[in-house]
Amino acid sequence: MQFTIEVIHSPALLPFYNINGKTVVVIDILRATSTLCVAFKTGVKKILPISTPEECRMFKDFDFIIAAERNAEKVKGFDLGNSPFEYENPLLEGKNIAFTTTNGTRAIKQAKAMGAEFIVAGSFLNINFLCNWLVKQQHNIILLCAGWKDKYNLEDTLFAGAVISQIGSNYILNDDAALAAQFLYNQHKNNLEGVVRQSSHARRFTALHANTDDVGYCMQHNICDVLPIMEGEYMVSFKSQLTASSSS
Amino acid sequence: MQFTIEVIHSPALLPFYNINGKTVVVIDILRATSTLCVAFKTGVKKILPISTPEECRMFKDFDFIIAAERNAEKVKGFDLGNSPFEYENPLLEGKNIAFTTTNGTRAIKQAKAMGAEFIVAGSFLNINFLCNWLVKQQHNIILLCAGWKDKYNLEDTLFAGAVISQIGSNYILNDDAALAAQFLYNQHKNNLEGVVRQSSHARRFTALHANTDDVGYCMQHNICDVLPIMEGEYMVSFKSQLTASSSS
Numbered sequence: 001m002q003f004t005i006e007v008i009h010s011p012a013l014l015p016f017y018n019i020n021g022k023t024v025v026v027i028d029i030l031r032a033t034s035t036l037c038v039a040f041k042t043g044v045k046k047i048l049p050i051s052t053p054e055e056c057r058m059f060k061d062f063d064f065i066i067a068a069e070r071n072a073e074k075v076k077g078f079d080l081g082n083s084p085f086e087y088e089n090p091l092l093e094g095k096n097i098a099f100t101t102t103n104g105t106r107a108i109k110q111a112k113a114m115g116a117e118f119i120v121a122g123s124f125l126n127i128n129f130l131c132n133w134l135v136k137q138q139h140n141i142i143l144l145c146a147g148w149k150d151k152y153n154l155e156d157t158l159f160a161g162a163v164i165s166q167i168g169s170n171y172i173l174n175d176d177a178a179l180a181a182q183f184l185y186n187q188h189k190n191n192l193e194g195v196v197r198q199s200s201h202a203r204r205f206t207a208l209h210a211n212t213d214d215v216g217y218c219m220q221h222n223i224c225d226v227l228p229i230m231e232g233e234y235m236v237s238f239k240s241q242l243t244a245s246s247s248s
Numbered sequence: 249m250q251f252t253i254e255v256i257h258s259p260a261l262l263p264f265y266n267i268n269g270k271t272v273v274v275i276d277i278l279r280a281t282s283t284l285c286v287a288f289k290t291g292v293k294k295i296l297p298i299s300t301p302e303e304c305r306m307f308k309d310f311d312f313i314i315a316a317e318r319n320a321e322k323v324k325g326f327d328l329g330n331s332p333f334e335y336e337n338p339l340l341e342g343k344n345i346a347f348t349t350t351n352g353t354r355a356i357k358q359a360k361a362m363g364a365e366f367i368v369a370g371s372f373l374n375i376n377f378l379c380n381w382l383v384k385q386q387h388n389i390i391l392l393c394a395g396w397k398d399k400y401n402l403e404d405t406l407f408a409g410a411v412i413s414q415i416g417s418n419y420i421l422n423d424d425a426a427l428a429a430q431f432l433y434n435q436h437k438n439n440l441e442g443v444v445r446q447s448s449h450a451r452r453f454t455a456l457h458a459n460t461d462d463v464g465y466c467m468q469h470n471i472c473d474v475l476p477i478m479e480g481e482y483m484v485s486f487k488s489q490l491t492a493s494s495s496s
Contacts, residue, residue, distance in 0.1 A: 009257055009400055016260065016398040150264040152257055152425040176448050177400040184428060187435050200424050 005141045005168060007160045007177040011107045012150040014114050023139045024116040025130065025163070028146035029155040029218055030201045031082050032069075032104020033121040037224040038084040040237035043093035047228070047235040049105035050098050053078070059098035069101045072204050083209070084125075084217050103146040111144055112230060121228035121235065124159060124192075128222045131166045133238065141171070143181070154184075154199040155218075158192060161185025193219040253416060255391045255408045255425040259355045260398040262362055271387045272364040273378065273411070276394035277403040277466055278449045279330050280317075280352020281369040285472040286332040288485035291341035295476070295483040297353035298346050301326070307346035317349045320452050331457070332373075332465050351394040359392055360478060369476035369483065372407060372440075376470050379414045381486065389419070391429070402432075402447040403466075406440060409433025441467040 008017060026033055039047060050056040053068040053075045060066050067080035074081025082101050099105055104121075111119050118139070122130045134141060143163060145156035161181035164173065173179060188195045193216065196202050202215045227238035256265055274281055287295060298304040301316040301323045308314050315328035322329025330349050347353055352369075359367050366387070370378045382389060391411060393404035409429035412421065421427060436443045441464065444450055450463045475486035 007400075010261060012264065013258060013260055013398065013400075016258075148424075150261065151423075152255075152261075152428065154424040154428055157428060174448055175399075176396075176402040179446065180400065180402055180405060180428075180432060183435055184431060187431055198427065200422055 002172050003138065003140045004175075005143065005164060005171045005173055005178055006175040007143045007145070007157070007164075007181045009145050009152045009157065009177055010147040010150050011103075011110045011144065014110055014144070017142065019111065019142060020115040021117045021140075022142050023118040023120065023134065023137060024111040024142045024144050025120055025122040025134070026104065026107045026111060026144050026146060027122050027156045027159050028101070028104030028107065029123055029159050029196075030205065031084060031214055031218055032101040032146065033228070034123040034125050034218040035082055035084045035087050036121045036228040036235060037123050037125040037226055038087040039092065039097065040226040040228055041224040042087055042090065044087070044097055045094050045236075046096045048096065048098045048233060049108045049235060050100040051106065051109060053100055056098045056100040064096050064098040065092065067097050067099045071102060072208050083212060083214050085212055085214070103148060107144055107146040108230065108235070116142070119230035120238075122159060122163065124162070124219055124221050125224040126222070126226055127159075127162060127166070129225050129227055131163060133227050134163075135167050135170060143178075148201055153201055155196045155201060157181050158185055158188065158196065162189070165189070250420050251386065251388045252423075253389045253391065253412060253419045253421055253426055254423040255393070255405070255412075255429045257393050257400045257405065257425055258395040258398050259358045259392065262358055262392070265390065267359065267390060268363040269365045269388075270390050271366040271368065271382065271385060272359040272390045272392050273368055273370040273382070274352065274355045274359060274392050274394060275370050275404045275407050276349070276352030276355065277371055277407050277444070278453065279332060279462055279466055280349040280394065281476070282371040282373050282466040283330055283332045283335050284369045284476040284483060285371050285373040285474055286335040287340065287345065288474040288476055288487075289472040290335055290338065292335070292345055293342050293484075294344045296344065296346045296481060297356045297483060298348040299354065299357060301348055304346045304348040312344050312346040313340065315345055315347045319350060320456050331460060331462050333460055333462070351396060355392055355394040356478065356483070364390070367478035368486075370407060370411065372410070372467055372469050373472040374470070374474055375407075375410060375414070377473050377475055379411060381475050382411075383415050383418060391426075396449055401449055403444045403449060405429050406433055406436065406444065410437070413437070
């Protein structure tokens with residue numbers, strides 16, 4: 001039996017697809033799904049995606065570290081924002097984080113609400129680890145671009161194309177959005193960072209965060225051998241899942 | 249003052265954009281906006297976009313020719329479907345047509361509901377005529393891809409890229425969807441028809457309409473010097489508008 005790969009350019013288009021029982025790869029390159037990878041590499045235990053900063057703030061009372069980003073900036077009064085650099089801090093090892101971002105955490109929650117069987121987070125930081133897992137999984141795949149406030153975005157589509165370029169030959173690609181993502185990636189694979197720096201989102205960052213190069217960080221390949229995966233309401237590390245079950 | 253061009257990949261994403269007071273170019277290459285161009289070239293007087301075949305059928309009582317397509321096929325009991333070949337018929341000259349299609353007429357009605365100032369139909373058949381009009385118009389432009397049942401489609405995006413390639417240098421392009429459409433067009437401009445034949449929509453047609461080459465027809469450039477434009481509830485020909493006002 002052959003499986004399918006489809007690409008969805010915006011969470012707002014989820015209702016037009018059959019998600020039920022499929023594996024959804026949530027993609028928010030700048031920056032939520034990149035940041036999730038860094039957090040699990042650092043050794044964070046569990047990350048709870050939350051819809052709003054108001055709800056997220058409540059989890060401070062339950063021994064969570066609270067993290068919130070809106071409009072590409074850290075929300076005032078939170079422990080962390082959404083920059084991958086913040087999640088390299090070794091003090092985060094073993095901690096639980098309640099996490100809300102403009103696009104990424106919303107896409108994760110929507111995929112869950114629509115009945116996805118597995119929800120994982122993809123980024124250039126863990127692309128090989130992700131692709132190996134996907135191929136072993138033998139499942140129908142949805143590559144869900146988180147976009148920017150429900151609009152199409154360039155870096156998430158490029159990443160969808162990169163995944164298809166790695167594993168697509170084993171799958172059925174009937175979907176125009178998947179074809180277009182593959183075309184886009186093939187056209188720019190030798191200058192990915194240059195193209196992403198042209199994107200509206202990258203320009204938004206450069207204006208806001210002149211001191212840290214989040215875009216350059218998120219365009220690194222395979223520096224995190226982890227797979228953030230949803231278990232109940234939490235994102236956990238697939239590696240730590242394995243460790244947990246093998247040691248129990 | 250410089251104006252903007254934005255691209256919307258699906259009518260379902262319209263609510264996330266500010267359409268109010270802008271010029272919306274509705275794009276349904278296979279086939280509604282191509283067919284509109286052919287109809288006006290033939291000399292059809294007015295075309296009334298209608299949401300459903302049931303409503304459309306009623307207009308038979310008011311001396312309209314009735315046309316309906318669903319799922320790429322002519323609906324039973326209607327005078328016409330949505331193939332451009334049907335609209336070359338000289339008997340249509342001077343007639344009014346009530347017209348409903350799976351994607352294109354819906355996109356036109358949604359753009360109107362969202363407050364667009366001008367709504368025009370674009371296709372490869374009238375691309376130069378359209379682009380000349382757009383540039384003279386001096387207006388903010390939305391290129392609205394009708395897609396397929398609210399999903400992304402390749403041929404509409406290629407056309408959006410073709411328009412940007414012709415006139416984009418005069419406009420502000422801040423939008424990732426516009427950048428991606430332009431990339432896609434530049435990559436494939438020497439083999440447009442070949443790429444469109446790979447699209448899910450083209451494969452759908454080839455299976456259904458083996459005897460007519462609607463895809464080849466719709467990929468011809470500049471065979472219709474007309475611009476379908478909305479006036480009240482009707483699509484009319486911009487050329488005939490001019491003639492009407494100059495002769496009145």
